Amino acid sequence: xxxxxxxxxxxxxxxxxxxxxxxxxxxxxxxxxxxxxxxxxxxxxxxxxxxxxxxxxxxxxxxxxxxxxxxxxxxxxxxxxxxxxxxxxxxxxxxxxxxxxxxxxxxxxxxxxxxxxxxxxxxxxxxxxxxxxxxxxxxxxxxxxxxxxxxxxxxxxxxxxxxxxxxxxxxxxxxxxxxxxxxxxxxxxxxxxxxxxxxxxxxxxxxxxxxxxxxxxxxxxxxxxxxxxxxxxxxxxxxxxxxxxxxxxxxxxxxx
Amino acid sequence: xxxxxxxxxxxxxxxxxxxxxxxxxxxxxxxxxxxxxxxxxxxxxxxxxxxxxxxxxxxxxxxxxxxxxxxxxxxxxxxxxxxxxxxxxxxxxxxxxxxxxxxxxxxxxxxxxxxxxxxxxxxxxxxxxxxxxxxxxxxxxxxxxxxxxxxxxxxxxxxxxxxxxxxxxxxxxxxxxxxxxxxxxxxxxxxxxxxxxxxxxxxxxxxxxxxxxxxxxxxxxxxxxxxxxxxxxxxxxxxxxxxxxxxxxxxxxxxxxxxxxxxxxxxxxxxxxxxxxxxxxxxxxxxxxxxxxxxxxxxxxxxxxxxxxxxxxxxxxxxxxxxxxxxxxxxxxxxxxxxxxxxxxxxxxxxxxxxxxxxxxxxxxxxxxxxxx
Numbered sequence: 001x002x003x004x005x006x007x008x009x010x011x012x013x014x015x016x017x018x019x020x021x022x023x024x025x026x027x028x029x030x031x032x033x034x035x036x037x038x039x040x041x042x043x044x045x046x047x048x049x050x051x052x053x054x055x056x057x058x059x060x061x062x063x064x065x066x067x068x069x070x071x072x073x074x075x076x077x078x079x080x081x082x083x084x085x086x087x088x089x090x091x092x093x094x095x096x097x098x099x100x101x102x103x104x105x106x107x108x109x110x111x112x113x114x115x116x117x118x119x120x121x122x123x124x125x126x127x128x129x130x131x132x133x134x135x136x137x138x139x140x141x142x143x144x145x146x147x148x149x150x151x152x153x154x155x156x157x158x159x160x161x162x163x164x165x166x167x168x169x170x171x172x173x174x175x176x177x178x179x180x181x182x183x184x185x186x187x188x189x190x191x192x193x194x195x196x197x198x199x200x201x202x203x204x205x206x207x208x209x210x211x212x213x214x215x216x217x218x219x220x221x222x223x224x225x226x227x228x229x230x231x232x233x234x235x236x237x238x239x240x241x242x243x244x245x246x247x248x249x250x251x252x253x254x255x256x
Numbered sequence: 257x258x259x260x261x262x263x264x265x266x267x268x269x270x271x272x273x274x275x276x277x278x279x280x281x282x283x284x285x286x287x288x289x290x291x292x293x294x295x296x297x298x299x300x301x302x303x304x305x306x307x308x309x310x311x312x313x314x315x316x317x318x319x320x321x322x323x324x325x326x327x328x329x330x331x332x333x334x335x336x337x338x339x340x341x342x343x344x345x346x347x348x349x350x351x352x353x354x355x356x357x358x359x360x361x362x363x364x365x366x367x368x369x370x371x372x373x374x375x376x377x378x379x380x381x382x383x384x385x386x387x388x389x390x391x392x393x394x395x396x397x398x399x400x401x402x403x404x405x406x407x408x409x410x411x412x413x414x415x416x417x418x419x420x421x422x423x424x425x426x427x428x429x430x431x432x433x434x435x436x437x438x439x440x441x442x443x444x445x446x447x448x449x450x451x452x453x454x455x456x457x458x459x460x461x462x463x464x465x466x467x468x469x470x471x472x473x474x475x476x477x478x479x480x481x482x483x484x485x486x487x488x489x490x491x492x493x494x495x496x497x498x499x500x501x502x503x504x505x506x507x508x509x510x511x512x513x514x515x516x517x518x519x520x521x522x523x524x525x526x527x528x529x530x531x532x533x534x535x536x537x538x539x540x541x542x543x544x545x546x547x548x549x550x551x552x553x554x555x556x557x558x559x560x561x562x563x564x565x566x567x568x569x570x571x572x573x574x575x576x577x578x579x580x581x582x583x584x585x586x587x588x589x590x591x592x593x594x595x596x597x598x599x600x601x602x603x604x605x606x607x608x609x610x611x612x613x614x615x616x617x618x619x620x621x622x623x624x625x626x627x628x629x
Contacts, residue, residue: 075512086510088504088506089507090504090506090507090510090511091503091504091507092499092500092503092504092507092508092570093503093504093570094499094502094503094570094571095496095499095500095503099496099499099500103500103507103508103511103513104497104500104508104511104512104513105511105512106493106496106497108492108493111491115487115491115492116492116493117491117492118491118492118493118495118496
């Protein structure tokens with residue numbers, strides 16, 4: 001098995017008296033889809049935010065590509081290649097695909113060799129290329145995102161991460177707001193990331209998604225990692241038992 | 257398979273419909289303006305004349321300048337209620353600086369230049385405070401600028417010692433102001449042809465009322481401001497970031513845009529264009545008046561809305577505000593020419609605003625519908 005690209009060791013984060021993440025070890029290897037599972041309040045999102053730099057863990061270390069990024073700023077962590085795609089996607093839906101792929105990093109050209117203007121055609125073409133690589137077709141590149149479907153918007157968010165050379169993609173409930181065909185499309189996108197050797201951390205409540213794409217399941221409960229199962233060993237029942245906590249008391253514990 | 261094709265067809269049809277609606281929502285204000293001009297030209301004697309059009313353009317400059325800055329603010333889902341009084345503050349400050357410098361023996365030209373710079377500079381202050389309140393302290397724009405509305409109003413009247421105008425402008429100064437404020441780059445005199453810069457001194461006074469101003473200075477200056485700020489909004493990175501913030505402030509922050517700084521600059525721009533309006537007002541009417549922009553505030557917001565800028569942010573452009581300002585100015589003049597009580601102008605403008613918002617909502621509703629297909 002190859003060397004881990006991301007390693008978090010002994011990470012803890014408290015909010016007042018509440019221990020949200022409690023001495024967690026977590027690793028991701030290249031080209032691996034890791035599902036992060038757990039009930040609400042289990043600490044998944046907090047752990048993710050400790051990795052993406054939104055929160056500063058009180059103890060523990062986060063190493064990415066042999067660099068200690070533990071207390072780095074979110075922007076710095078992003079520039080090192082960890083892209084987080086949140087549920088709200090962080091897109092400007094009043095603008096087109098090109099503008100969104102280049103959000104905050106707009107490319108300009110000189111009008112009459114003098115005035116810097118946004119190079120919209122270039123950005124649209126580059127965005128189209130990024131979408132092509134993900135096998136996503138969007139009817140018109142000049143369409144505002146508000147006119148696209150939920151799955152297409154998700155694809156734009158992923159294409160943006162890919163375009164800026166994401167080396168690790170974190171996705172928070174990517175299929176939650178989508179219809180079934182769109183969910184399939186997003187799962188296909190996750191697979192194509194894996195084929196491109198880009199690891200994905202997938203937070204999901206949808207057991208079907210997790211079973212369909214994840215190579216490994218990390219299950220959290222009350223801030224701790226309670227199970228780390230390879231896909232081959234994971235059954236829906238076992239996962240649920242870990243999530244609700246009844247697996248601790250043995251194989252034959254009764255689920256109520 | 258057949259089902260899929262049918263779904264495909266509906267989808268395409270909705271797309272076409274949406275584009276048609278988008279075209280209509282984008283252009284209805286242009287068509288409406290055209291319709292108004294045609295209507296008044298056919299019904300009002302003297303409406304269709306170069307002289308009248310030039311007067312309409314000059315009238316529209318106050319609202320137009322205010323609506324330029326307002327457009328930026330509204331695109332970020334904000335509003336600036338204070339600029340009506342910023343116009344007055346700038347007008348009063350410019351007048352006072354000019355008067356005091358001229359009285360203390362400075363050249364009229366120098367006094368005027370210093371006054372203009374002073375008036376423009378002072379207009380940036382309420383904008384800056386608004387920006388800091390909105391961006392850094394997270395005061396809702398409506399409240400922050402409403403507070404500033406009162407403060408700027410008070411300061412403007414303090415500067416005139418409570419009077420309606422700044423007293424004591426010398427005759428020489430007033431004449432110099434009038435020359436620019438009511439001047440034109442190009443005149444047309446019937447039977448004599450075109451004249452640049454100024455009217456010939458031998459022109460008989462009775463012929464004066466037949467002279468057409470083809471390029472009045474206030475219109476030229478406003479046109480320049482329109483071009484600069486329309487360009488920045490439509491083409492520059494700064495303009496793009498303005499739309500991003502209006503679309504999703506969260507997305508803007510996460511993409512590394514310095515949202516706070518950007519918002520502050522936008523409120524400063526809004527103060528700045530109001531400041532230009534105040535300075536121009538002084539030049540046109542040769543009196544520094546605190547209430548110079550009072551009535552124009554709501555008209556400027558109306559112009560922005562009529563022009564298709566979405567009050568919830570993310571959409572709109574300067575040309576819309578220009579057309580909106582022209583619609584209001586055409587209505588004002590046209591109703592006067594038709595001899596209709598000017599009170600009707602409020603009612604008509606009110607109706608137009610509501611139509612504008614309805615058209616905008618129609619578009620939003622269609623977009624929703626389409627994204628759910």
